[in-house]
Amino acid sequence: MFSSVEDVIKRLAEQKYLCTKHVATVVYLACAMRKPVLVEGPAGVGKTELGKVLASALHLELIRLQCYEGLDEAKALYEWEYAKQLLYTQILKDKIGEVLEGAQSLQHAVERIANEDDVFFSQKFLLPRPLLRAILSPEPTVLLIDEVDKSDTEFEAFLLEVLSDFQVSVPEIGTLGATHRPFVILTSNNSREMSDALKRRCLHLYLDYPDPDRELEILKLKVPGVGEKLADEVVHLLHRLRKLDLKKKPSISETLDWVRALTLLQIERLDQQLVEETLATLLKYEGDIRKAQKEMKDYLAERKAKIQTAVVTSDKDLLH
Amino acid sequence: MDERIVEFTHLLRRQGARVSLSENIDAIQALGIVGIEDPSMFRDGLRATLVKRASDIRTFEELFDLFFLGLGASLRQSERDLMDRLSLTPQQYQHLLEEVRRLLERRQNLSPLARALLAGDLAQAERLIRQAIAQEELGQAGGQIGVALYLRLAGRLALTTVEEELGSFREMALAEPGDGDKRDRLSRYVEHRLQDLSRMVRDLLRQELKKRSVVAPERERPEYLAHKNFAYYTEEDIRRMNDAVTRLAQRFKNLLTLRRRKARRGRFDLQETLRKNLQYGGVPFRLQLDRRKKEKPEIIILCDISDSVLNASRFMLQFVYSVQDLYSKVRSFVFVSDIGEVTRLFEDNDLQQAVELALKGEVINVYSRSNFGRAFELFYREHCSAVSGKTTVMIIGDGRNNYNHPHDWVLKEIQRKAKRLIWLNPESRWKWGFGDSEMPRYAPHCDVVEECGNLSQLHRVIERIVP
Ligand SMILES: Nc1ncnc2c1ncn2[C@@H]1O[C@H](COP(=O)(O)OP(=O)(O)O)[C@@H](O)[C@H]1O
Numbered sequence: 001m002f003s004s005v006e007d008v009i010k011r012l013a014e015q016k017y018l019c020t021k022h023v024a025t026v027v028y029l030a031c032a033m034r035k036p037v038l039v040e041g042p043a044g045v046g047k048t049e050l051g052k053v054l055a056s057a058l059h060l061e062l063i064r065l066q067c068y069e070g071l072d073e074a075k076a077l078y079e080w081e082y083a084k085q086l087l088y089t090q091i092l093k094d095k096i097g098e099v100l101e102g103a104q105s106l107q108h109a110v111e112r113i114a115n116e117d118d119v120f121f122s123q124k125f126l127l128p129r130p131l132l133r134a135i136l137s138p139e140p141t142v143l144l145i146d147e148v149d150k151s152d153t154e155f156e157a158f159l160l161e162v163l164s165d166f167q168v169s170v171p172e173i174g175t176l177g178a179t180h181r182p183f184v185i186l187t188s189n190n191s192r193e194m195s196d197a198l199k200r201r202c203l204h205l206y207l208d209y210p211d212p213d214r215e216l217e218i219l220k221l222k223v224p225g226v227g228e229k230l231a232d233e234v235v236h237l238l239h240r241l242r243k244l245d246l247k248k249k250p251s252i253s254e255t256l257d258w259v260r261a262l263t264l265l266q267i268e269r270l271d272q273q274l275v276e277e278t279l280a281t282l283l284k285y286e287g288d289i290r291k292a293q294k295e296m297k298d299y300l301a302e303r304k305a306k307i308q309t310a311v312v313t314s315d316k317d318l319l320h
Numbered sequence: 321m322d323e324r325i326v327e328f329t330h331l332l333r334r335q336g337a338r339v340s341l342s343e344n345i346d347a348i349q350a351l352g353i354v355g356i357e358d359p360s361m362f363r364d365g366l367r368a369t370l371v372k373r374a375s376d377i378r379t380f381e382e383l384f385d386l387f388f389l390g391l392g393a394s395l396r397q398s399e400r401d402l403m404d405r406l407s408l409t410p411q412q413y414q415h416l417l418e419e420v421r422r423l424l425e426r427r428q429n430l431s432p433l434a435r436a437l438l439a440g441d442l443a444q445a446e447r448l449i450r451q452a453i454a455q456e457e458l459g460q461a462g463g464q465i466g467v468a469l470y471l472r473l474a475g476r477l478a479l480t481t482v483e484e485e486l487g488s489f490r491e492m493a494l495a496e497p498g499d500g501d502k503r504d505r506l507s508r509y510v511e512h513r514l515q516d517l518s519r520m521v522r523d524l525l526r527q528e529l530k531k532r533s534v535v536a537p538e539r540e541r542p543e544y545l546a547h548k549n550f551a552y553y554t555e556e557d558i559r560r561m562n563d564a565v566t567r568l569a570q571r572f573k574n575l576l577t578l579r580r581r582k583a584r585r586g587r588f589d590l591q592e593t594l595r596k597n598l599q600y601g602g603v604p605f606r607l608q609l610d611r612r613k614k615e616k617p618e619i620i621i622l623c624d625i626s627d628s629v630l631n632a633s634r635f636m637l638q639f640v641y642s643v644q645d646l647y648s649k650v651r652s653f654v655f656v657s658d659i660g661e662v663t664r665l666f667e668d669n670d671l672q673q674a675v676e677l678a679l680k681g682e683v684i685n686v687y688s689r690s691n692f693g694r695a696f697e698l699f700y701r702e703h704c705s706a707v708s709g710k711t712t713v714m715i716i717g718d719g720r721n722n723y724n725h726p727h728d729w730v731l732k733e734i735q736r737k738a739k740r741l742i743w744l745n746p747e748s749r750w751k752w753g754f755g756d757s758e759m760p761r762y763a764p765h766c767d768v769v770e771e772c773g774n775l776s777q778l779h780r781v782i783e784r785i786v787p
């Protein structure tokens with residue numbers, strides 16, 4: 001586990017994840033208090049990534065449960081392998097003679113078959129899904145329950161039970177409990193509010209868009225070879241865009257994609273035409289794109305003005 | 321420290337954040353881990369354990385600054401000033417403190433506040449002053465320190481005595497043998513402490529007052545609405561109430577889901593499967609799944625939208641539609657004297673809009689005089705086939721019928737056909753039956769009759785009316 005808040009920052013940075021001291025403190029506390037963390041925030045700010053890098057930083061297996069509408073216990077916990085059971089029944093039928101050999105009475109025979117029945121009730125036919133895998137794992141794991149807000153309230157209630165004691169009861173087998181409590185990260189895009197009960201069980205972390213300096217660092221870390229000027233311009237432009245009233249604001253992942261594309265095309269500075277052509281990679285909605293176009297124009301105009309005054313002053317310098 | 325955390329949580333709650341006891345304990349545990357020396361970690365620890373809604377984060381940050389940072393910073397500053405003024409290094413300062421404490425041992429009858437100040441135990445001094453402030457009635461003053469209040473507090477703390485005690489301590493120090501420099505330093509030290517005292521009293525008082533004014537003025541608190549009659553709501557109240565109902569619905573849904581989950585059991589029933597498949601020679605062709613899902617009920621809601629009960633209808637509609645996935649079907653009607661169905665509005669618009677449209681009376685004439693009897697009869701004639709054994713019928717109205725024919729037989733019919741008939745009346749129970757109120761005639765045909773005129777009553781009835 002982590003030895004201090006600084007240790008968290010350092011080891012996540014080794015996994016190419018830059019986090020603030022705030023994030024690191026919550027992660028550190030969650031480890032120390034053995035509590036799940038509920039990470040909320042807009043899309044694309046690194047919630048899922050946090051779960052992933054935690055696993056690799058701690059050298060633990062990552063088990064991921066992706067939530068969606070209609071996700072039910074069977075998909076999350078376990079299913080029976082009917083095909084195998086079917087096969088087994090066939091074998092049992094073929095072997096029935098052997099099994100019954102020497103049976104003294106009908107009752108005796110029935111008892112013997114009943115014994116064989118128990119095999120049905122065994123873990124052999126159980127197909128563990130993420131939650132059960134995390135519970136049964138002989139090693140500690142990181143359990144990433146991604147986009148939990150997409151699941152419905154029924155599933156949330158079920159999840160709450162699992163998170164409270166990491167035990168599940170399989171009616172045919174009995175209670176299965178965890179040898180190691182997994183380190184649980186839940187993420188939510190806030191499409192609905194999670195229940196108080198679930199929140200009470202978790203530490204809370206709100207991830208927001210990073211400030212320009214941090215985003216710049218992330219860019220440089222994730223897109224090696226990105227031009228200094230370009231990265232700087234992109235980050236500043238994006239921060240201006242995020243201040244607009246957009247339906248879906250561009251996130252870190254979109255920034256990264258955009259810069260990767262620009263770098264690949266060996267572009268060093270932003271210009272009007274380029275921006276207009278590639279705006280669609282950043283924004284999804286027509287209305288957003290229109291708003292952004294205006295903002296971009298302003299930005300580029302301001303930049304031009306700045307460069308000109310800079311030129312003028314340097315001219316003056318020459319004159320002196 | 322624990323006490324201050326508890327007090328802090330209390331303030332957070334008054335601001336509308338929901339903090340449970342277990343979260344309080346988590347906070348204290350978290351502080352045990354990150355410590356309290358590093359202010360940012362201290363803050364993060366509290367925030368992660370106490371604040372679980374993004375919308376509460378700002379409140380937390382503001383309150384935190386006020387509560388934990390304000391004074392601490394000024395106290396530390398005071399220590400630095402002292403060292404500067406006496407031009408002492410931290411080490412020399414420690415020596416001076418030891419000297420003072422030695423002298424203090426010889427003075428037995430000092431008041432606790434004077435002793436704490438002189439010994440440089442400002443945290444203890446702060447505690448003493450806070451205790452005194454806590455005993456004062458601060459009222460609703462908005463951050464201004466009233467002279468009268470200050471004087472009362474000075475009396476309670478016996479500030480004059482404390483000042484005298486500090487003065488006589490200085491005399492004693494000056495009479496000590498030793499070099500003049502040392503005596504001078506001691507004397508200036510005491511002087512500085514005197515200044516600390518008046519500054520602390522002032523700052524703490526101010527902080528305490530501010531805390532109370534941050535704590536929302538009366539009308540912004542959620543509990544303010546709890547007992548205010550729906551009929552007297554201002555627009556502001558309505559807006560607030562809309563939020564309250566949304567939260568109520570969400571919590572209720574969560575609660576109900578949990579409860580239903582606990583009631584349900586079993587999944588794949590192996591024994592049953594084997595038995596069923598005996599006919600196929602034990603090969604499980606057909607699986608027996610133990611999923612006897614309870615069928616969701618239907619609800620029909622009839623809302624009186626005459627002026628006097630408009631708001632009650634508004635919140636009930638809002639509530640029912642917020643939890644509509646608990647039902648297999650929701651149909652809604654509004655009436656005054658005519659009756660009209662508004663279900664469509666809720667299919668075509670978002671909830672808030674639909675409620676407003678329904679209440680505006682696009683479908684019926686809202687300017688007529690209430691006539692429950694007529695509305696009921698019309699409902700019976702045109703829509704009664706919608707009522708079946710799975711239906712809960714809910715009526716919201718005051719039952720004031722303008723002395724028209726009550727047609728209470730309709731309710732009797734509905735009750736016979738429906739699963740349950742519920743009547744919610746926003747009027748106080750003691751008024752039922754007076755004047756043109758027909759409640760005594762209508763009530764006997766209902767399975768549940770409840771008063772529902774304010775938020776707290778709404779809370780109570782909701783438990784009873786949802787499946
Ligand atoms: N702090 C960070 N450091 C490095 N990369 C980050 C950081 N935050 C986000 N990213 C990058 O942004 C992308 C989007 O992150 P993701 O976790 O998928 O977002 P979310 O789950 O919040 O929607 C990822 O590719 C990740 O590499």
Ligand SMILES: [Mg+2]
Pocket residue numbers: 044047048049146187
């Ligand atoms: Mg994600």
